[in-house]
Amino acid sequence: MKKAEAVIIGGGPSGLTAAKTLLASGVKVTLIDRNRTLGGQLIKQTHKFFGSENEHASKRGIDIQKLLLDELYSYEASLTVLSETTVVGLYRDKVIACLKGETFFKIQTGIIIVATGASEKSIPFENNDLPGVYAAGAVQTLMNEYGVKPGNDVLMVGSGNIGLIVTYQLMQAGVRVKAVLEAAPRISGYLVHASKIRRLFVPILTKTSIKRAEGKDIVNGAVIWDLNEDWQGIEGTERTIKVDTICISVGLAPLVELLEQIGARVEYIRELGGNVPVIDGHYETSIEGVYACGDAVGIEEASAAMIEGEITGLSALKRLGIKGPELEVKQKRLHAKLEALRNGPHGTKVKAGYEKRRVMHA
Amino acid sequence: MRIKTHPILAFKTRKAIGFTFDGETFYGQEGDTVASALHANGIKKLSESIHLKRPRGFFCAIGNCASCNMVVNGKANTRTCITPLEEGMVVKTQHGKGVVL
Numbered sequence: 001m002k003k004a005e006a007v008i009i010g011g012g013p014s015g016l017t018a019a020k021t022l023l024a025s026g027v028k029v030t031l032i033d034r035n036r037t038l039g040g041q042l043i044k045q046t047h048k049f050f051g052s053e054n055e056h057a058s059k060r061g062i063d064i065q066k067l068l069l070d071e072l073y074s075y076e077a078s079l080t081v082l083s084e085t086t087v088v089g090l091y092r093d094k095v096i097a098c099l100k101g102e103t104f105f106k107i108q109t110g111i112i113i114v115a116t117g118a119s120e121k122s123i124p125f126e127n128n129d130l131p132g133v134y135a136a137g138a139v140q141t142l143m144n145e146y147g148v149k150p151g152n153d154v155l156m157v158g159s160g161n162i163g164l165i166v167t168y169q170l171m172q173a174g175v176r177v178k179a180v181l182e183a184a185p186r187i188s189g190y191l192v193h194a195s196k197i198r199r200l201f202v203p204i205l206t207k208t209s210i211k212r213a214e215g216k217d218i219v220n221g222a223v224i225w226d227l228n229e230d231w232q233g234i235e236g237t238e239r240t241i242k243v244d245t246i247c248i249s250v251g252l253a254p255l256v257e258l259l260e261q262i263g264a265r266v267e268y269i270r271e272l273g274g275n276v277p278v279i280d281g282h283y284e285t286s287i288e289g290v291y292a293c294g295d296a297v298g299i300e301e302a303s304a305a306m307i308e309g310e311i312t313g314l315s316a317l318k319r320l321g322i323k324g325p326e327l328e329v330k331q332k333r334l335h336a337k338l339e340a341l342r343n344g345p346h347g348t349k350v351k352a353g354y355e356k357r358r359v360m361h362a
Numbered sequence: 363m364r365i366k367t368h369p370i371l372a373f374k375t376r377k378a379i380g381f382t383f384d385g386e387t388f389y390g391q392e393g394d395t396v397a398s399a400l401h402a403n404g405i406k407k408l409s410e411s412i413h414l415k416r417p418r419g420f421f422c423a424i425g426n427c428a429s430c431n432m433v434v435n436g437k438a439n440t441r442t443c444i445t446p447l448e449e450g451m452v453v454k455t456q457h458g459k460g461v462v463l
Contacts, residue, residue, distance in 0.1 A: 035424075
């Protein structure tokens, strides 16, 4: 069995930041990621980030990925990267079972940081399983990572930030977006993203949803309808839009399977995306030495994930016996930054989620 | 359906990679996954649902959901959205649950 001082599962924004924090204090880190390239979903984020300069505001996700990787590989001597490797088992004695291609192996460690991110949700409607109905993030991957268009005419379902940003990126790739639907009475993402697509004459239809996808083997249209006060479709308001692609952008769910497998306590908090691990202020789960951060503990932006990764890294340092008053000071400062991010008008939901988290633990 | 021009990203034409899909020859590019190469060739249907035989395409494109499972080089349940395309690959539509070798 291989031995490792600390293992991080997932090389996205939070995992990379946690890794860097540990490496900077001389800890040997093993970073496991199932993809070929580290960076998580930053690899496809061509838009510029908001937030503060420390979290690389006004830089594009793809450029932040490069910065994070440069920093990471500056500690090459104490870093082991296992890419294209999937963690298939997580055990209480901190044994991690991995699969790389057809090769199975185990790692014994003292610290586990789970930074597995999230997966995109779907919604029920007739024919929602047809080819051509894709998650919005999937379409972003197809375009920005592989340079392939999803189709020619798209309907976007959901006006959260991912829906709005991917709409704009579809147009940058030369794809028409016929409409963006939003079930709620208001656009749910940032106004700045919404304005960008409105200026390109893309209608954003609030209180509207999809009734069914049309087509036999692949999508060739969508029937949409108005919603009443109870979020139910209104008969007689149906109209058909000619599209070959339907993008679903209705939120994300944290990937907590590995945490469930190891027996970490998980609770349901709707505002954080569904089942999330129980964590304390140090991002430690109910199992000593097992931490979780980033979207895996609650859906937020990458800026928040990077701060969480650093807090988690500092917590792990303390457990490894690397102490110092500066750790406490740093953690306090980082918590304050997270608070500030969540204090914006779009942080209400996450804040409510964290309030529930506190109440449930009190 | 490759992106030709883009305001931020540069997509250069990369080395062509030949593969077969259900017996027919297609070409993808270096850096493609099996699913992205098929999509670039206009092929969106990748498999069928197990019981009702409904058509299936990819959904998440990052290896989470298994909607893109196909038989690749004889291996069933291959997540084609994260499987790098290789020269001479034999890709087939998966029918049913697939047989483990």
